[in-house]
Amino acid sequence: METVLKIQALKGFKDILPGEVELWKYVEDTARDVFQRFNFSEIRLPILEKTELFARSIGEATDIVEKEMYTFVDKQVTMRPEATASLLRAYIEHGLYVQKPVQRLFTIGPMFRHERPQKGRLRQFHQMDIEILGSGNPLVDAELMAMAAMLFSELGISVSLELNSLGCPQCRPAYRVQLLSFIKDRLDALCEDCKRRSSTNPMRVLDCKKSNCREQVEQAPSILEHLCDDCKTHFTGVQSGLQQLNVDYSLNKFMVRGLDYYCRTTFEFTTTDLGSQSAVCAGGRYDGLIEKLGGPKKGPGIGFAIGIERLVLLLLQQEKVFAEGSDLDLFVIGLGEKGEQLSYGLVHEMRKQRRSVAMDHEGRSLKSQMKQANKADAKYVLIIGDNEIERGKGVLKNMVTQQQQDVKLESSALVEAVSS
RNA sequence: GUGAAUGUAGCUCAGUAGGUUAGAGCAUCUGGUUGUGGCCCAGAAGGUCGGGAGUUCGAUCCUCCUCAUUCACCCCA
Structure with a gap:
């Protein structure tokens, strides 16, 4: 098995x-x-x-x-x-x-x-x-x-x-001797851990959390005075x-x-x-x-x-939350095979020109891709379907103002349009 | 190394005094619009109820073991 x-x-x-x-x-x-x-x-x-x-x-x-x-x-x-x-x-x-x-x-x-x-x-x-x-x-x-x-x-x-x-x-050695003799006098009153500590690392006894040990150690000699x-x-x-x-x-x-x-x-x-x-x-x-x-x-x-x-x-x-702005400039939606092909190259060109750009490769519907763009907090969405390819202009939508405009399907024009 | 608590969907959690197909919210996907997001509505998908053994006609639930996680001790940032 x-x-x-x-x-x-x-x-x-x-x-x-x-x-x-x-x-x-x-x-x-x-x-x-x-x-x-x-x-x-x-x-x-x-x-x-x-x-x-x-x-x-x-x-x-x-x-x-x-x-x-x-x-x-x-x-x-x-x-x-x-x-x-x-x-x-x-x-x-x-x-x-x-x-x-x-x-x-x-x-x-x-x-x-x-x-x-x-x-x-x-x-x-x-x-x-x-x-x-x-x-x-x-x-x-x-x-x-x-x-x-x-x-x-x-x-x-x-x-x-x-x-x-x-x-x-x-x-420190002289202080250590004093501390040890102090601890030795009340060893019986200390917890098991402190008994162990008294031989391994006596100064540790000073910061035991148990209230009983703390009381015992209250009057212990202080290093600061030695x-x-x-x-x-x-x-x-x-x-x-x-x-x-x-x-x-x-x-x-x-x-x-x-x-x-x-x-x-x-x-x-x-x-x-x-x-x-x-x-x-x-x-x-x-x-x-x-x-x-x-x-x-x-x-x-x-x-x-x-x-x-x-x-x-x-x-x-302490709930120190700070707003994180969107860092995705553009989400490109290429509809159909041709649209996706064209988008593929455009996206790469724009990335070369230092824009952050995303696209979907799963052939999803326009609506589904709009949702993705929204979730990714993209500043702009560019739609490229058959109509747009024919006209040589894509529909660029500002996701905040919801305004749409036609932009030439060339990376430089697009970069400029999303940089405002 | 020691002790305690907790393990049910991707996440946060219900649930069954042991009984057919285990639920919700969020998230995901699809649809409500020939090609337009957030809100809303409908639907779908998603689980060997941590794993194993036992008790029982029957176990997610009871018992034991085991693994994991968390918190605490020790120690430390």
Whole structure:
């Protein structure tokens, strides 16, 4: 017996259908425009990289590397779960830091993580990834956040900015010891997940959602009070930059990052409209990562990623609808064999002359084709039947005003007639 | 990896306390006009009721298994 294969996209992989694509383009166009104003250059990167690149940058012990990567084990390559590592690899590989000491780069594309899908979370998802490489100035941190805020504001969606500092290799270890001893004292009161977290990633306990854990952690030592002088100065600088640029933010001393490479500044733009996924945009500073990957010594860097699916969901949810005009200039109706023949060539000529033109090839009735033209939102319809061929003039109808006129059956005359 | 909910037409959903040919709205197609769209009217097409097994004279409905989807946990954009 023949089994019929049910053809279906993979779990967590989604088609973006015509109709929705327009929204995506709007989002990407708006973003490119904003990034360009801030003097960023686009870079396009491969989707596959050596597995080692991600293991080393994201961190061996992270969930992403441990269990979420799509890896071709035999070839030691992995489909990127995020873009920063790839972008840094390209930056180092091509010595971009030589040409320009500070590089401002962004890339847009699909990322892959093998997680259980849910609202705002897919296995193939899309991110815009923005990075400033080679500057450790806190004003750059603030500028980057201000740029994201500008993008959200121009898209018309409301999100809030949360800010934290994670310290650096100088001050974090000492803080970590303090935090661990604090947690150890109330381990019994914490949930199972937090007990596990206390050994894998103690800072995660700080942002557990369970109310009981939150109460326990209320009085936990804050990293912000344990920053070293350099980190403190940097953090102050970031905040005064935000104030100068009029960017609203709130401090969240419990905010943690999932990727190992972050230090100092971290931030998230969050919303309550995405179910349990609150982050639309997240990022931070990663001084030291560039060097770790073989780049210039002490090369500083900061960047963030925006989840495009989440952005699109927000736009749909917050009902930011925008009118999409017709982009079909003309629908040509060729009646009968001769009419269709003549139309076929005319349509092609007009397309060469940069008009968007459609016609039907199924031999349908005039009425049926008028309906099609209407549905396609064509600005004009041209009717070519036996009478018109004889006279050498077609009937051109303006679909909005309903006015009809005779036009010579020549592409240049037609192009002019539909261009008014 | 864990838990819960849901699978009936292309889409959104009714429905049967188990009983002949399973319904609606939208969308599609045809017609109402020798060659004129939107509105309206008429008609047509479209379903192995997710799949398999079981109970039963009889299952879309009950039971079990399985697959899929969604939401949530974990984690994250």
